[in-house]
Amino acid sequence: MSSTAPAGPRTVAGRPPLARPRSCVVSGVSAGLADHLGWPVTAVRWAFVGASLLGGAGVLLYLWLWALTPLRTPSPADPAEGVSRRVNIPWVLAGAGATAGIAAIVLAAGGALGAGFGALIACAALLVVAVAWEQLADEEPAAFSPLSPTAFRLSSGAFLVVVALALAVTQDAGGPGVLWLGILITILAGAAVLVAPWGLRLWRELISERTARIKEEQRAEMAAHLHDSVLQTLALIQNRAGASSEVGRIARAQERELREWLYADAAAVTGDRERDVSGELREVAAALEIDHAVHFDVVAVGEPVSDAPSELGAAAREAMLNAARHAGGEVSVYIEHGEGHVDVFVRDRGHGFDVAALPEGRLGVRESIIGRMRRAGGQATVAARDTGTEIQLSIDLPSETT
Numbered sequence: 001m002s003s004t005a006p007a008g009p010r011t012v013a014g015r016p017p018l019a020r021p022r023s024c025v026v027s028g029v030s031a032g033l034a035d036h037l038g039w040p041v042t043a044v045r046w047a048f049v050g051a052s053l054l055g056g057a058g059v060l061l062y063l064w065l066w067a068l069t070p071l072r073t074p075s076p077a078d079p080a081e082g083v084s085r086r087v088n089i090p091w092v093l094a095g096a097g098a099t100a101g102i103a104a105i106v107l108a109a110g111g112a113l114g115a116g117f118g119a120l121i122a123c124a125a126l127l128v129v130a131v132a133w134e135q136l137a138d139e140e141p142a143a144f145s146p147l148s149p150t151a152f153r154l155s156s157g158a159f160l161v162v163v164a165l166a167l168a169v170t171q172d173a174g175g176p177g178v179l180w181l182g183i184l185i186t187i188l189a190g191a192a193v194l195v196a197p198w199g200l201r202l203w204r205e206l207i208s209e210r211t212a213r214i215k216e217e218q219r220a221e222m223a224a225h226l227h228d229s230v231l232q233t234l235a236l237i238q239n240r241a242g243a244s245s246e247v248g249r250i251a252r253a254q255e256r257e258l259r260e261w262l263y264a265d266a267a268a269v270t271g272d273r274e275r276d277v278s279g280e281l282r283e284v285a286a287a288l289e290i291d292h293a294v295h296f297d298v299v300a301v302g303e304p305v306s307d308a309p310s311e312l313g314a315a316a317r318e319a320m321l322n323a324a325r326h327a328g329g330e331v332s333v334y335i336e337h338g339e340g341h342v343d344v345f346v347r348d349r350g351h352g353f354d355v356a357a358l359p360e361g362r363l364g365v366r367e368s369i370i371g372r373m374r375r376a377g378g379q380a381t382v383a384a385r386d387t388g389t390e391i392q393l394s395i396d397l398p399s400e401t402t
Contacts, residue, residue, distance in 0.1 A: 019072040023084045027066045090134040094156060097126030101163040104182075108167055113179050116167075120182040123163060124189040127156045131193050153193060160190030230258065252295060256286050276304035277313060277342065278335050284317050285333065292324035294331055302337030305397075311376035312395050316344045318368040319391040323348040327388065341396045349388040369393075 018036040020028035030048065034041040051058030071083065101123035108116035131153050147155065164186040171179060237251040278300035285296035316333070323331045327350025334345040365382065369391065373380040378395030 018069055020066075020069050021072055022074070023086075025086050026089065027062075028071075028083075029062055029065045029069060032069055032072075033065065090130045090152065093126050093130035093133065094152070097123045097130060097156075098159060100126060101159065105163065105166055105170070108179060109170055117178050117182045120163070120167065120179075120186055124160060124186045127160055128189050128193060131156050131197075135197055153197060157190045157193035160186050160193060164190065234258075253286065253290055276300075276306040277308050277316075277344070278304065280313050281316055281320070281333055281335065281344075284320055288320060288324045293328045294324040295329070296320065296324075296331050296333055298333040298335070300335040300337075302335075305335070305337050305342050308342055308397060309376050309378075309395060311372050312342065312344065312378065312393060315369045315372045315380060315393050316346065318365075318372075319344075319346040319393070322365065322369075323350070323389070326350055341394060344393040345390060346393075347388060347390040351386075351388075 015038065016035050018032060020032040021035075022028070024031060030044045031041055033039075034044045037044070048058040048062050051061060100119045104116045104119035104123055107113075107119055134149050134152055164183045167179065167183050167186075171183075234251045234255040237247060278298060282298050285298055288294060289296060320331065320333065323346055327348035329349050331349075332345070332347045334343075334347070336343045336345075370380045370382070373393055373395065376395060378393065380394075381392045383390045383392070
């Protein structure tokens with residue numbers, strides 16, 4: 001009796017997809033093509049060189065593959081998304097351009113004006129491409145660069161201007177027009193290298209500012225429309241339903257979320273919104289209003305308090321939580337930033353209580369509010385009246401922040 005092994009999935013060895021590696025010498029075209037064809041990399045490179053002798057076909061094919069061949073997907077071993085080159089392309093192009101510029105001066109001085117014109121145009125083209133590559137193509141230099149991108153750009157532009165001026169000095173005013181055309185082109189190229197990146201940056205800033213202004217105008221128009229319709233409707237629902245009703249709480253939460261979306265998000269995007277005590281307590285109030293039949297009115301006076309001790313916020317949160325649990329209704333939170341100190345008042349309209357009359361096991365007010373403020377170097381006082389309870393939290397700020 002014979003047994004046959006179950007047939008599994010057939011694996012066919014195929015060629016890897018044509019993709020350029022992210023770690024390469026210049027572009028990765030030869031390495032990617034060699035992996036795809038199964039050839040040695042050296043053979044592929046010599047094939048490009050040989051094809052280049054046939055009317056430049058190899059150069060065109062190389063550039064075509066460079067433009068259309070995708071990069072390999074980053075692997076877990078190499079998660080980098082950029083391209084790492086082992087040759088600093090801008091400096092290679094700049095070196096070739098500098099050589100062409102010196103050759104243009106020598107050829108023009110020797111009387112070979114046509115060859116000098118060609119070398120001058122090659123110098124201008126190579127240096128412009130080198131600066132463009134440095135500014136746009138590579139986010140980081142592939143190899144060690146002795147100059148920063150700005151210094152590299154200024155040096156390239158200055159070299160073009162110097163070469164053009166040197167040729168202009170050595171030539172007669174009535175000399176061949178083709179060489180003077182090359183000198184003019186070189187001066188314009190040098191000016192473009194020196195000024196174009198600055199102008200491009202100004203243009204981008206202008207477009208960004210214009211886009212932000214358009215968005216702000218649209219947001220302001222939307223805010224005005226919503227303020228005249230939706231926000232007023234939500235406010236009317238709150239007044240009619242009462243602070244402690246479920247409908248009033250839902251309307252209040254929706255109004256706060258809508259105002260946050262209209263106003264606070266824009267400040268957060270531009271970096272104008274600062275995290276301070278009042279913002280923290282407003283978030284606490286919003287969370288407590290969802291779970292309890294309470295309405296908090298948070299008011300801040302003075303400069304934003306962004307460097308207060310954390311114990312102040314913790315004690316204020318505990319006081320607000322007690323007011324929401326035991327009093328409900330309308331609760332006022334008042335934050336005052338004076339000279340070197342900050343005070344927080346939490347005032348409810350409940351029945352009031354006496355701290356000294358609380359049972360020994362009730363440590364919420366004694367430890368979470370009074371004790372916490374005392375350990376932080378501040379103080380907390382509880383004033384109970386027939387019309388409610390007021391908790392005052394006071395603490396001094398560090399002297400260097402006043």
